[in-house]
Amino acid sequence: MGDGEGPTRGGARRAYPVARRAVLRAVGASSVVGLGVGSVAAQEGHGDHHGDESGGENGAGNGVAETPPRIDPLFGYASGGPNPCAGSHHEESDETGGGSDHPADCFASFPGSVRPTHEVEMHIGIPGLLFAVGGQGVLSDVTTQSIGEAVADGTVDRSELHRPRATVTVQTPDGPVDVTVEEIARLVAQTVGFHFEPAGLHVAPGDVVLYSAETPDHAVASYHERHGRQNRVPDGVGPFSSPLVPVGGYWLYRFDTPGVYDVYCPPHEPFGMVQRVVVSDGDVPEPSVEMTGRPPEDHNQLAAILGGLDPNVPSSAAALETAALSPAAIVERGAVPWADVVADHRSGGPGTPGS
Ligand SMILES: [Cu+2]
Structure with a gap:
């Protein structure tokens, strides 16, 4: 991204306020509107991935030629939105849990090459x-x-x-x-703090997951040696990550290799924002953990930003150790709500204050 790209950058900057207003209008209104904006973004040459590095092969500037969108194995597929599935979860209600109560047409509006079958929301969860x-x-x-x-x-x-x-x-x-x-x-x-909803998810190999930003400042990254972290993804899986996903936008990732994937939100990992995705056809794989770098944070720093008030939400390390996020529980339940992870921890997991 050098200074020589002034015109391109200017164009992108001009486009963003338009996209943002469209997002604001669309948030909360689930409808089949995702594709229109996606196509416009692709034609303008800044829609799909991380801009210049991956935009070339999409043939921007080819006029009417349409290249099906694809999910990069490292960088997924990012969009500023609007997200056709926005606001479709109702996680505040205990009854619905971490299920898949999205409108029937919400996934169908995506092109087949990137069509998701699961949604994960990224939340703050602090009054x-x-x-x-x-x-x-x-x-x-x-x-x-x-x-x-x-x-x-x-x-x-x-x-x-x-x-x-x-x-x-x-x-x-x-x-x-x-x-x-x-x-x-x-x-x-x-207070359940920063979290993915659901926190535990079982998918079949090849399934695409839509990560939706309900609140600001979230991203998704794999625990991987090349992120300086303990490796906690299956052998052969790369250091995948999303950009910071704008509110109203989304990020798609395809989970191809069977196994247990532990991922985190980089800005909020010190506050326990982790997720476990189990990829299998129904069997229960073991987590593959290698001591390649920093392990998940073992202290939750929520109290530090709440003036010392401590809601006793698990650290990233503690969350991944709860029974709720065991691969067996995730495969059995399909989706595990974050509230269950917090409840597990508060009901006497190691490190519970006052117990
Ligand atoms: Cu986050």
Whole structure:
């Protein structure tokens, strides 16, 4: 990407605000609109992958020639959107879990060469009010510690809290809000943090997974030696990764080689944002872990960005060790919700505070 590419870059920059407005209009409205924008992007020569490195072979500038989109084995297929499957999950509801309650036509609108059969959403999962409480220093250290201990198992017992009815005033974008210590504790207990939904996914070899960005600042990367990490993908699988996926956009990846794949969100791996994908025809493969680099983070740093409030969400290492994310559980259930991983951890996994 040198300075000599000024005109190209200018063109791309001009195109982005248009695409972004289209995304905003489309978010939440699932419909068969994905292909139109995808084709436009391809004709403008900046749609598919990472721009200049891979754009050449797609024949941009060939006029009407149409090259079927393809999924790169390392860089997948990225799109700024709109995502035809946007907003189709309802993970906040316990009943639906990590299932596949997308509209029937949501995958059918993709070209056959890249058509997904599963969707994974990328979420933040932290109430905005909690950020405000944590960032404004309105709680004493004693109260903060008592909240952490009280919610370590994911439930709130008023008797475990220091001054549960005491009220603090928090400044929010909508003005000052009064909250009690008990209410803050309930917010902490509800916090599941940065996560993939579902956190565990079983697919057949050759299946394509759509990763959807519901909130900002997420990406997908394999635990791989060439990312400086412990290798946690099957033999022969490369160091695949997505770009940072814009809200409303998506990234597609095809899982070809059977085995267990552990992936992480690079910005949020210190906060436990990991996923396990099991690729098999129904058998239960073993994880293939090689000590090639840094292992998954073994300390969850959520408390550091929440002013010391600790929701006891598992670290990346702890999440991958839960029973919920065992390959057998993932194959049996098909999809494992992140809430089950958090519940497993809070119910007494190693490292649970106060146990
Ligand atoms: Cu993330």
